Amino acid sequence: MIILHYETKLNLKNILICTTIVFLSCVNTRVPDHIKSKFQLMEPSATSAEWFIQDDIYKVYYKLDRQNRITSYFDRQGNWMETETEIGIEELNSAVLNVLETKFNDYEIVDIEIIKTFDFKILYEIDLIRNDKSYDILFDTTGRILRKKI
Numbered sequence: 001m002i003i004l005h006y007e008t009k010l011n012l013k014n015i016l017i018c019t020t021i022v023f024l025s026c027v028n029t030r031v032p033d034h035i036k037s038k039f040q041l042m043e044p045s046a047t048s049a050e051w052f053i054q055d056d057i058y059k060v061y062y063k064l065d066r067q068n069r070i071t072s073y074f075d076r077q078g079n080w081m082e083t084e085t086e087i088g089i090e091e092l093n094s095a096v097l098n099v100l101e102t103k104f105n106d107y108e109i110v111d112i113e114i115i116k117t118f119d120f121k122i123l124y125e126i127d128l129i130r131n132d133k134s135y136d137i138l139f140d141t142t143g144r145i146l147r148k149k150i
Contacts, residue, residue, distance in 0.1 A: 031058060035078040042080060043072070057081070082117045084125065095143035096124050104128060107135065 031051045035058050039046070046062040053059070058074040068086035075081060089112060092100070100109075107128035115123040123146070124139040138147040 031060075032078070035074050038074065038078045038080065039072065046070075080118055082115055084113045084115050087112050087114050092124060093141055095141065096126075096139045099139065099143040099145070100126070104137075106130060110134070 031053075036051075039049070039060055043062065043064065045064055046060075047064075049060050049062040051058060051060050056076050058076075060072050060074075062070055062072070064070060070083060070085045072083040073081040089097070089100075089109060091114070092112065107130040109126065110129055111127040113125045115121075115125055117123070122141050124141075126137050126139065128135045128137065133150055136147070136149040137145060140146055
């Protein structure tokens, strides 16, 4: 379940500027065959794949079955780095959910992603809003906060 925040004070001009900046920072590019091949071996049933490169990292957005948006990252050599999948609050583990309920109960959830890394770590990235400020919080599976960005 993703809760959207509708009180953000963005007008059409600001939305167009932000969209242009994002578009220019993630330039759609030709993806080397060895990277595409590794992705296809990893996710043979992926659909709607869209590739971008940013800072020498290849990013692919795609879907599997009926899941929400998924993003995988590869380095220039084609090594898989991590995959982020949008999830609902009901898919959070109890440790992270407990921290959200005790420390962030007056925040609004905007987005939740589970991150699986090349070194077998599972992380949760949760975007929150409170008092018109956005927060990006990264948790490990024990509920420990690894990063909190405003």
